[in-house]
Amino acid sequence: MRERALSVGAALVLVVVLPVLNALPAESPLHVSDFTLNLFGKFLAYAILALGIDLIWGYAGVLSLGHGVFFGLGAYAMGMHLMLEIGTQSVYRNVLPDFMVWNRVTELPLFWRPFYSGPFTVLAVLVVPAVVAFVFGYLTFRSRIRGVYFSIITQALALSAWLMFNRNSLNLGGTNGLSGFKTAFGFPLNDPATQRGLYVVTALALCAAYLVCRYVTRSPVGKVLVAIRDGETRVLFSGYSPAAFKLFVLVVSAVLAGVAGALYVPQVGIITPAKMGVLPSIEMIVWVAVGGRGTLLGPVVGAVGVNWLQSILTTTYPDLWLLVFGGMFVAVVLFVPDGVVGTAQKMWSRAGLRRPRREAAAAGSGEPAREAVESPR
Amino acid sequence: MQEAAAVALGKSGDRKVLPLLEALREGSVSVRTMADGRKETVIVGDKVSEGDKTLVPLFGAYGREPLIAPDGKPLLADVAALQEVSAGRSLRLALRPLIDAFLGSSQLADADPAVRKGAAIKIGNAGDAAPLPALADALGKERDRWARHAIEEAMALIALRTGDESARVAAAARLGELGSASGLDRLRDVVAETAAPAALRHAAQAAIKRVERWALLTSAIETIFQGVSLSSILLLMALGLAIVFGLMGVINMAHGELMALGAYATFVVQGWFAAHWPSAFDYYFLVALPVSFVVAGAAGLALERGVIRFLYGRPLETLLLTWGVSLMIQQGLRLWFGAANVDVTAPRWLSGGIPVMAGLQLPYNRLFIIGLAAVAVSAMYYLLFRTDAGLRIRAVTQNRGMAACLGVRARWVDACTFALGAGLAGLAGCALTQIGNVGPELGQNYIVDSFMVVVTGGVGKLLGSILAALGIGGLNKIIEPSLGAVYGKVLILVFVIVFIQRRPSGLFAAKGRYADA
Numbered sequence: 001m002r003e004r005a006l007s008v009g010a011a012l013v014l015v016v017v018l019p020v021l022n023a024l025p026a027e028s029p030l031h032v033s034d035f036t037l038n039l040f041g042k043f044l045a046y047a048i049l050a051l052g053i054d055l056i057w058g059y060a061g062v063l064s065l066g067h068g069v070f071f072g073l074g075a076y077a078m079g080m081h082l083m084l085e086i087g088t089q090s091v092y093r094n095v096l097p098d099f100m101v102w103n104r105v106t107e108l109p110l111f112w113r114p115f116y117s118g119p120f121t122v123l124a125v126l127v128v129p130a131v132v133a134f135v136f137g138y139l140t141f142r143s144r145i146r147g148v149y150f151s152i153i154t155q156a157l158a159l160s161a162w163l164m165f166n167r168n169s170l171n172l173g174g175t176n177g178l179s180g181f182k183t184a185f186g187f188p189l190n191d192p193a194t195q196r197g198l199y200v201v202t203a204l205a206l207c208a209a210y211l212v213c214r215y216v217t218r219s220p221v222g223k224v225l226v227a228i229r230d231g232e233t234r235v236l237f238s239g240y241s242p243a244a245f246k247l248f249v250l251v252v253s254a255v256l257a258g259v260a261g262a263l264y265v266p267q268v269g270i271i272t273p274a275k276m277g278v279l280p281s282i283e284m285i286v287w288v289a290v291g292g293r294g295t296l297l298g299p300v301v302g303a304v305g306v307n308w309l310q311s312i313l314t315t316t317y318p319d320l321w322l323l324v325f326g327g328m329f330v331a332v333v334l335f336v337p338d339g340v341v342g343t344a345q346k347m348w349s350r351a352g353l354r355r356p357r358r359e360a361a362a363a364g365s366g367e368p369a370r371e372a373v374e375s376p377r
Numbered sequence: 378m379q380e381a382a383a384v385a386l387g388k389s390g391d392r393k394v395l396p397l398l399e400a401l402r403e404g405s406v407s408v409r410t411m412a413d414g415r416k417e418t419v420i421v422g423d424k425v426s427e428g429d430k431t432l433v434p435l436f437g438a439y440g441r442e443p444l445i446a447p448d449g450k451p452l453l454a455d456v457a458a459l460q461e462v463s464a465g466r467s468l469r470l471a472l473r474p475l476i477d478a479f480l481g482s483s484q485l486a487d488a489d490p491a492v493r494k495g496a497a498i499k500i501g502n503a504g505d506a507a508p509l510p511a512l513a514d515a516l517g518k519e520r521d522r523w524a525r526h527a528i529e530e531a532m533a534l535i536a537l538r539t540g541d542e543s544a545r546v547a548a549a550a551r552l553g554e555l556g557s558a559s560g561l562d563r564l565r566d567v568v569a570e571t572a573a574p575a576a577l578r579h580a581a582q583a584a585i586k587r588v589e590r591w592a593l594l595t596s597a598i599e600t601i602f603q604g605v606s607l608s609s610i611l612l613l614m615a616l617g618l619a620i621v622f623g624l625m626g627v628i629n630m631a632h633g634e635l636m637a638l639g640a641y642a643t644f645v646v647q648g649w650f651a652a653h654w655p656s657a658f659d660y661y662f663l664v665a666l667p668v669s670f671v672v673a674g675a676a677g678l679a680l681e682r683g684v685i686r687f688l689y690g691r692p693l694e695t696l697l698l699t700w701g702v703s704l705m706i707q708q709g710l711r712l713w714f715g716a717a718n719v720d721v722t723a724p725r726w727l728s729g730g731i732p733v734m735a736g737l738q739l740p741y742n743r744l745f746i747i748g749l750a751a752v753a754v755s756a757m758y759y760l761l762f763r764t765d766a767g768l769r770i771r772a773v774t775q776n777r778g779m780a781a782c783l784g785v786r787a788r789w790v791d792a793c794t795f796a797l798g799a800g801l802a803g804l805a806g807c808a809l810t811q812i813g814n815v816g817p818e819l820g821q822n823y824i825v826d827s828f829m830v831v832v833t834g835g836v837g838k839l840l841g842s843i844l845a846a847l848g849i850g851g852l853n854k855i856i857e858p859s860l861g862a863v864y865g866k867v868l869i870l871v872f873v874i875v876f877i878q879r880r881p882s883g884l885f886a887a888k889g890r891y892a893d894a
Contacts, residue, residue: 063693063696139874139875139878140874140877142878143877143878143879145877147692147693148626148628148692148693148696149832149877151628151693151696152628152825152828152829152831152832153832153870153873153874153877155825155828156825156828156829156870156873157870159825159866159870160866160867160870163863163866163867164863164864164867166863167863278821278825282697282700285697286697286701289697319708319711319712322704322705322707322708322711323704323705323708323709325701325704326701326702326703326704326705326707326708327701327705328701329697329698329700329701329702329704330684330698330701330702330705333688333694333697333698333701334684334687334688334698337694
């Protein structure tokens with residue numbers, strides 16, 4: 001019950017309280033500035049992504065180092081629509097986006113055209129990452145690539161995607177990416193009310209993502225996923241097809257990443273290939289690791305917490321951030337393998353309080369011993 | 378007047394006139410009045426100030442001998458007492474070809490074959506008929522193969538431009554035989570010349586075909602060479618990764634940063650030599666090789682003893698942990714050495730290359746890296762398959778528990794192997810300084826590629842790693858020219874995924890009955 005109360009409370013604070021505080025007059029001591037709200041909007045978009053990673057890593061035990069790609073695909077899909085919405089208000093007063101004029105592209109490339117339509121864009125945000133994840137996952141899982149092999153291949157995917165999106169010839173803005181958006185679905189982006197609306201949409205999407213993940217993890221599919229994490233070979237021998245389940249969870253988590261990207265773009269106002277490369281992809285893993293994988297609250301806490309810390313540290317001690325970040329990796333892996341939320345749950349249960357429910361039990365079981373036993377080499 | 382005199386001097390062919398012509402162009406010729414009232418033309422040297430006077434040393438106009446004062450010291454004169462001979466623009470323009478001709482003919486007789494070759498190429502590109510006799514003369518004496526080639530090419534180029542018809546036809550044919558890339562444009566000009574006789578145009582066309590075929594051959598060989606050299610870098614990197622991964626199942630994401638440590642160690646050694654022992658600077662690299670091995674090896678040992686040993690059997694955690702370490706090393710390097718690339722000078726004996734055929738030179742630094750990779754692989758083979766230590770390593774790799782029961786100190790073997798792998802990374806970093814930039818992000822550029830090598834080659838299989846490195850490096854260089862580096866990389870990823878479809882555990886799978894292999 002405790003966890004449910006906590007989640008509902010957190011959801012209420014995020015969805016209702018923060019925007020209301022933002023709407024208060026600026027003199028009020030409880031006022032939350034537009035900047036802070038916008039920052040939190042970004043964090044919450046990240047949290048959606050982190051939920052997706054948790055689903056595949058925390059529950060199914062598949063470590064993907066390429067989720068930046070799915071995030072980027074969603075973000076670029078949304079970015080393309082916003083880019084086309086600018087129309088002739090751009091610097092060059094051309095129907096084409098500025099970077100195309102700059103690159104001497106005279107006609108809108110074919111694959112850009114459908115993005116004039118809002119509904120198509122929303123569909124693309126969901127479908128494009130899903131299709132990419134499906135094809136990639138099908139090829140890799142079918143040949144039983146797993147463990148670190150899968151991680152390395154996904155990392156190569158992130159690298160390739162980053163390299164490709166950096167090319168001007170792809171007509172997606174090259175290194176500078178897509179930026180300079182004016183409106184989102186007709187609402188002016190520089191209006192605080194629009195930003196507040198985007199924030200609320202993001203917060204609601206996060207709640208929805210949370211519920212979806214909760215549903216998935218508590219369903220029989222979720223049980224199989226945890227079983228795959230704990231002993232894939234046994235699941236295979238029991239007559240299940242781990243590849244199919246892993247493919248499913250990869251697609252779901254890619255869609256969540258795409259949604260996160262799509263919500264990120266209008267709030268931050270820019271998407272570049274730098275957001276989908278190797279480093280950002282692995283940063284996302286740290287959010288989940290810090291927050292606590294195998295719990296649903298963990299990734300949300302981790303994504304918001306780590307990014308908050310980052311935004312504080314990079315403004316005050318920019319040199320130190322990477323050291324702290326690297327240290328966080330080491331410390332979490334060595335000392336807090338369950339993450340903040342997982343450890344807190346354990347402490348609750350040790351203190352003889354009401355035992356956390358199934359999730360905590362799933363997260364708490366000793367992963368290391370299991371793997372050591374299973375691999376004979 | 379002046380110009381006519383200068384040209385006359387130039388045509389005299391007297392080498393002692395050259396300093397005067399050069400000085401004229403620089404504007405350092407003056408006229409001085411001697412004690413007895415006679416006037417003399419002199420060349421003035423660099424200014425020195427003494428008190429409020431500015432003095433210049435004087436040199437004779439003919440042959441630039443230093444003039445000596447009666448007291449035996451170099452003769453100094455006050456600038457104010459000299460009358461400068463000014464050289465106008467037209468004179469300077471007239472001087473230039475004269476000086477060039479002098480320099481060209483003198484360089485054709487230089488002791489260094491590379492200088493002789495350079496001079497011949499320059500003369501050939503200028504296409505002036507005047508130095509032709511000098512070239513023919515030089516050709517008669519020339520022993521060096523590549524200088525001969527350059528001289529012949531220059532003569533043919535000149536003949537093609539200035540000779541009569543039969544000479545031009547012969548020159549065109551000769552250019553074709555020489556496979557002259559620099560003659561290609563000239564030959565094309567001849568083909569385009571409507572006034573040229575048919576025989577000449579035919580000869581030029583045939584020559585163009587020959588040259589193009591030759592160019593194709595050289596570029597093919599060059600591609601293969603570049604592929605091999607890229608492969609050997611990948612191999613140097615992957616070697617360390619592969620033995621660590623094979624032995625301990627540890628994915629070392631910090632491998633690239635260990636490589637960067639090796640590169641920076643080379644930089645530091647170079648700096649030390651420059652500061653304390655400049656006379657032996659050329660040999661700093663021989664010291665840097667073992668130093669970078671030791672530095673990276675020590676860092677690897679610290680890493681293994683410090684953190685990794687707590688995480689055996691948890692590959693994903695190790696992956697994350699080593700990535701964290703890599704970020705910290707990277708940032709540490711950035712804070713210590715600065716974010717910009719540092720400059721590592723190549724020792725003289727590694728610059729230049731072996732000319733193998735016309736239009737193709739194999740650089741020494743690449744050859745060195747190929748050699749280093751070959752030595753490293755042989756050493757690893759010897760170590761793993763011919764020594765007791767290697768036997769222990771293989772035993773632990775195959776069955777850790779059983780090896781430990783039989784008295785092998787598995788943990789100790791782990792630590793040593795990890796240090797060895799790290800040392801190999803350091804060595805790779807040291808070698809990389811000779812062909813690429815050294816910066817904090819050095820390791821990132823190669824890490825994904827070398828993981829591809831490990832994955833394709835199969836875990837802990839030396840032969841697999843070698844073949845995979847050759848395959849991926851070669852493929853990269855073959856695809857690159859047609860598709861560009863980016864799509865080349867992407868295509869290789871696709872290729873690796875498809876390959877793994879066929880052979881899930883790499884080229885050489887471990888034979889056994891492991892369900893989880």
